[in-house]
Each structure stands twice: as C-alpha cells, then as structure tokens.
Amino acid sequence: MSFTEHVQNDIKTVFLNENEGAVTASLWRDGRKFADILVDFQEPYRLGGSGDGQVETTAPEAWASDEDIEGTRQGDQLEAGSTFYAIIGVEPAGDGMTRLVLSRNSE
Numbered sequence: 027m028s029f030t031e032h033v034q035n036d037i038k039t040v041f042l043n044e045n046e047g048a049v050t051a052s053l054w055r056d057g058r059k060f061a062d063i064l065v066d067f068q069e070p071y072r073l074g075g076s077g078d079g080q081v082e083t084t085a086p087e088a089w090a091s092d093e094d095i096e097g098t099r100q101g102d103q104l105e106a107g108s109t110f111y112a113i114i115g116v117e118p119a120g121d122g123m124t125r126l127v128l129s130r131n132s133e
C-alpha cells in the first residue's frame with residue numbers, strides 16, 4: 027500500500043468515522059444530489075465586528091476527504107441534517123483533507 031493510500035485509509039477510518047462524530051452529508055449541484063459523503067461538520071459561534079458593534083454569528087464548515095469531494099466547487103451545496111448550506115470556499119489542507127467553508131441558506 028502506498029503512502030497516499032495509507033493516508034486516505036486513516037482519514038476514512040480515524041478522522042471521518044461515524045463513531046468519532048462524523049456525519050453523513052449530501053453534496054448538491056444545480057438542484058441534483060451527486061454524492062453522499064462523511065464529513066466532520068462544525069458550526070461554532072463567533073463574534074464579528076469591532077468595538078461596541080460586535081455581532082454573534084455562526085461559522086459553519088465541514089472537513090471532508092479530498093477523494094470524496096473531487097470536483098466540488100463554490101456554489102455547490104452541502105445538506106447536513108435537514109439544513110442546506112452554500113459552499114462558499116473550498117480549502118485543501120494539503121494532507122488529504124479539505125475544509126468546505128459554508129453559509130447557511132436562507133430558504
């Protein structure tokens with residue numbers, strides 16, 4: 027087994043494991059679902075703004091295996107639970123994982 031195959035195996039068995047908190051999410055493009063994948067989904071609260079004008083907001087993101095999201099791009103959608111999120115950023119980490127920066131859809 028090559029080094030790359032070992033890394034991909036570890037990603038799927040250790041990091042993206044439902045017993046460790048990973049969830050199944052669906053990828054959508056142009057109104058059609060094109061993949062179900064395991065992701066590490068997070069939606070932490072953050073403070074934005076400056077001075078006295080700070081606003082509390084969420085910053086949703088999902089970490090996925092590069093292999094599972096090949097071809098995913100800005101404008102696609104991720105469905106986690108019953109909520110749809112627009113993918114506004116695709117940020118490969120260089121280690122076999124990619125961070126999908128998300129924005130909650132208002133629909």
